[in-house]
Amino acid sequence: MKFLKLLIPILGIFLFSKAFGSLNKVIVGDFEPNWLGVESVEDGKILEQTKTVGRLILPAKRNSACTAFLISDDMVMTNRHCVKGPEDAVGAKIFFNYIDEGEHNTYICDQFITNNEKLDYAILKCEGSPGSIFGKVKLSQVKPETGMHIYIVHQNCDYYQNSRCKRTQKVSFGMVTGQFSFRINHNADTLSGSSGAPVFSLDTHEVIGLHNNGSGHEEINGRRNGRGKMNLGIKMFEIVKEIQTIFPDLP
Numbered sequence: 001m002k003f004l005k006l007l008i009p010i011l012g013i014f015l016f017s018k019a020f021g022s023l024n025k026v027i028v029g030d031f032e033p034n035w036l037g038v039e040s041v042e043d044g045k046i047l048e049q050t051k052t053v054g055r056l057i058l059p060a061k062r063n064s065a066c067t068a069f070l071i072s073d074d075m076v077m078t079n080r081h082c083v084k085g086p087e088d089a090v091g092a093k094i095f096f097n098y099i100d101e102g103e104h105n106t107y108i109c110d111q112f113i114t115n116n117e118k119l120d121y122a123i124l125k126c127e128g129s130p131g132s133i134f135g136k137v138k139l140s141q142v143k144p145e146t147g148m149h150i151y152i153v154h155q156n157c158d159y160y161q162n163s164r165c166k167r168t169q170k171v172s173f174g175m176v177t178g179q180f181s182f183r184i185n186h187n188a189d190t191l192s193g194s195s196g197a198p199v200f201s202l203d204t205h206e207v208i209g210l211h212n213n214g215s216g217h218e219e220i221n222g223r224r225n226g227r228g229k230m231n232l233g234i235k236m237f238e239i240v241k242e243i244q245t246i247f248p249d250l251p
Helices: 002-022 044-050 130-134 235-244
Strands: 036-037 053-058 064-070 075-078 092-096 105-108 111-114 119-124 150-156 168-180 185-187 198-201 207-215 230-235
Touching: 036 185, 044 150, 044 168, 053 075, 053 150, 064 150, 075 130, 092 130, 092 185, 130 150, 150 207, 185 207, 198 235, 207 235, 230 235
Parallel strands: none
Antiparallel strands: 036 168, 053 064, 053 092, 064 075, 075 119, 092 105, 111 119, 150 168, 150 198, 168 185, 185 230, 198 207, 207 230
């Protein structure tokens, strides 16, 4: 009986890891995550941006979950490690206004457009025009600055503390803590499932980065606890330059 009590939370984390992919994003610093449920956000500019972000479900990858956001009326961006090719996009769908597990605004986004392994981005095309309803982000074409304040909109919950928690829309606050080559370091809290989330400038509300990883994982008794030293992202202006060579007419 004691063994079962120990096994249940471990199984819960394992199931979440299967749903979210590898456990490589972290909560930085304090043990409690520094994020807000979107229903608790009062800033109108931030709320406007949260509408452009959704929870991406990939049936072709055993219903794994990532985050994606609208870059045009009918295109969303996420990580390439979420969608490695057209085969991963089969049956893909995105949920907007994902606050609880009830009814949502759901769109099929199963048309693979392009991706890039080095810059870890992928673009999918959606049926209908969700961007005409929820809006779309503005992608920054300027190099981000170390020390700039940011926020990340993503779909997650602290499943290390509660394996049954609901993966709802969260807003995490932080800053760019460093950068190298085409990457940024940041300290906004995330976990696996946040892959593909937009990193917004708190000043301009433009997307300055694409969240994709974390490092410095802590362990307790040989197991990761979801905490670490920093998170990582790709500089958006580098992605924009690459996209413009493929889709010069994309607004």
